[in-house]
Amino acid sequence: MSNLLPPATKIWWNEPIHRNELIWISLVFVWGLIMTFMMPYWHVVGKQNLGTETYKSTPAEFQLKVQEFVDKFTVRNEGPRNYPVVAPPAGGDVYMLARLWEWWPILELKKGETYRFHLSSLDWQHGFSLQPANINIQVVPDHEHVFSLTPNATGEYSVICNEFCGVGHHLMIGKILVVE
């Protein structure tokens, strides 16, 4: 009977399924399997798989690590805020911190080299959004997220915040420079 009325036959689960429905269900099921397969497949052949290595941390601990990193590898100070520009050895560890409302420090990386990124927040949640590469990663306090990044083109990249973090959210912008 109509969608609004009880089924006409009491034992409706024995009724045959229409051929078109069956074709569609089979197609959709196979498509689901293909999409399920794509994610692990990309882990094997793809070059974009965000690492999930994470350590419990505290804002104070993380800040200390970033400071050490900055003290060791700063090559110059630059820009309107006179931020340190840090050029770590190719293939090494890189630290960046998020806090209200800045990304710190400025990084100078080499194209084609792979860096181990350490990312955390000193206060609220933030969103690491690397533009125009369009790589977006959630940044949460008390957790140090470690993953690797391999820049594939030179230029000046911006890190903007795409997790709402209070009234200065739109002022939060940092830089990553990629050189040959």
Place this chain on the structure above:
Amino acid sequence: MANTTFRTCPDTGLKLFSTTETLIKANAVLGVVFLLIGGTYGLFVGLTRWQAVHLLNAQDFYMVLTLHGLNVLIFWLIFFEIAVLYFASSVLLGCRLATPKWAWTGFALMLIGAVMNNVIVLQGNSTVMMTSYVPMAADPLFYLSLILFAVGALIGCFVFFGTLVVAKAEKSYEGSVPLVTFGAITAAIIAVFTIVSGAIILIPTYLWSIGVVSEINTLAYRLIWWGFGHSSQQINVAAHVSVWYVIAAVLFGARPLSEKVSRTAFLMYILFLQLASVHHLLVDPGTSSNFKMFNTSYAMYLAVMASMVHGLTVPGAIEAAQRARGHRDGMFTWLRKAPWGNPTFSGMFISLVGFGFLGGITGVVMGAEQINILIHNTLYVPGHFHATVVLGTTLAFMALTYWLVPVLFRRELILKGLARWQPYLFGLGMTGVSLFLMGAGTLGVPRRHWDIGFAGTGGITHEFPAAAYTMLALNGMSVILAVIGGAAFCVIIVGSLLFGKKLGNEKISPPIIAQPVTDEEYNADGGSAYAIPGTMALAMIFFVSFALYYFINWKYLAETWGIA
């Protein structure tokens, strides 16, 4: 007032108990009020994002954005969904509503929670967005207001379940519940899961905000909050799919192609749809890739399969009914002959197409573990959910409301000419909103962001492509169009309730409900009605669009930096 008084609707033959009727009216009307409030806030959001207009200052923008999300995404939809639950139980099963006093208590709690929430946020100390991610803190009353609202909604769900028990005990129907009621049951079960998740995270957060609990783990908050935040969207899906089936039945007398397929698809929502909440955590630290992949695939995309099945069976049921009633020529005569001037039909059909093509495809694509890296927290995300929750759910609810006004309120619609156009206006505006927000998001524009021009940063800026600014301007214009459409809806409905011609107990002509298509009609012409070639063609177009768009995004992903 005894809970046994009822009237029989002269048009639909439905048995309407007066307590049920009053509760449905109260919930639906309040829903529309919060839609009006939330939609107005949406206008301010759209006009601020339009960089050339930039209407509000930053502080007001973030506050209004918080209010916009809560009012439309929570208050409007849940109020209306409670009305749908009472309709699908008491009205469709023809029995009294269980414990009307509890139903009113739930209603009162929801109303208090919703009003309190608006007042608290407007005071300015709770600009935390709908997500209210810790450790950013809101006023304690902010969390309390949401808890009150959620408890009220939970009571509503249990009144619904109680009514099912009453109907069964009093034998007000025979056999299995109707398909629409079955869909509403899935919505209510998902709602219970949702609200319990909300309680598990919001109660400790409330205690944290008043200093009783010392710390809320940020990652745990995100995990459990999304069990609430995303699952509430799954209530919407189950509810609006049920509404599609209601409309297919009242306009066309349609029955499901097969009861088994449509019901199993609803059941799959309960089993698998919740898992999808994890797609909010795809670029979070802490959880493993295996966990992310399994959950965001909804266990091998079985919930996506459920939606794609409804996407076939709803228009398929309409096509079969239309063919059985004589519109057998060619592929699309059944669709051409549909009542496109009736807002109940046009609203429902735009909702179906918009939800599938814009909302569904994009949701699955951005829910793939790796593709999410390109999309997380960009404007693409609001673009996606304006297609699902506004174009899909809201428009479906609007379409149903047009039909409910004469049935429940016994009033004729006013401004019928405007009502004819309203779904098209709103649908077009909201399609623009979705597409342009997604376009801007593809260019990297962040969500919940006041100024992508970065004035005021002391000279550190980022230049988004000019196309991003164009997208935001076009979005602003689409918002205006959608708001005109939304306002037209509110004017028509509220106006009809107040000034519409009273219908009394006379039958309306032309009839507002189609007679159910009979077995004889379906079986005529060798049962060819069930061949549904038109729907199959539409489904194939959908499938090809889906597959193309899916792989295009993998290609985009392959072009960015290496990430491991």
